[in-house]
Amino acid sequence: MKIATWNINGVKARIENLCIWLKESDPDVVCLQEIKSVDENFPREAIEALGYHVETHGQKGFNGVAILSKATPEEVMRGLPGDDTDEHARFMEAVFSTENGVVRIVSLYLPNGNPIDTPKFPYKLSWMERLNAFAADRLALEEPLVLAGDFNVIPEPVDCYSPAAWAGDALFQPESRNAFRRLENLGFTDSIRAVDDRTGVYTFWDYQAGAWPKDNGIRIDHLMLSPEAANRLKSAGIEKHVRGWERPSDHVPVFVHLDI
């Protein structure tokens, strides 16, 4: 099973690229973030025509996540538990039944958190607390679980081109990195780092200041695997070339192959 995550930065602006990529990459499940669309306006027909089931969790203007899948999910849950007042559409979970058992897949768009001297940063940290509580709860099921999405966390200095440039940024604060590490300490595996320890492994390049041609990137899109999923990890990769397409997202697709 090939599972991919992609912060698409506006699904309506990117529908052509999305369809080209679906045909080229042929994933079984796709977790999208920043669809920037309400559910009613999601361009589902073009995606369904390629053989995908579409589940969305959108809102007006910004945020929004979706899960596209060749198989129809058994269950879909929208919203990260732990705060009924949180209106942001940043989290959904789908459960799939396969010949080899159940697979649970989350599409998440973790808050950016900038600037760090505003309420946006504590919102990010509290969201990460809720995510860790959710993850700990799900681990008790002892199922293959993939937490896939834009985590907006640079885990280590090696995950960015210029650590000094990110020192004051919410994506690279010790608190953000610690919360990400706690997810690993629960038993989740960072799938890209499980297969690739090189430098210069990025998933995002800013639109500004020639970041892409200079390869000035960061690694913030992750697929975190529960022990049961990690035990079935066959490969993982980043589809970097997609950043070079016409009208690209600033993020590229990241994927795992699980032996499921």
Place this chain on the structure above:
DNA sequence: ATGACTAGCGTGGCTAGA
């Protein structure tokens, strides 16, 4: 010049992203 951003909302220039 020293690579001067993009999408959505909604029609001018803001919010939000990272």
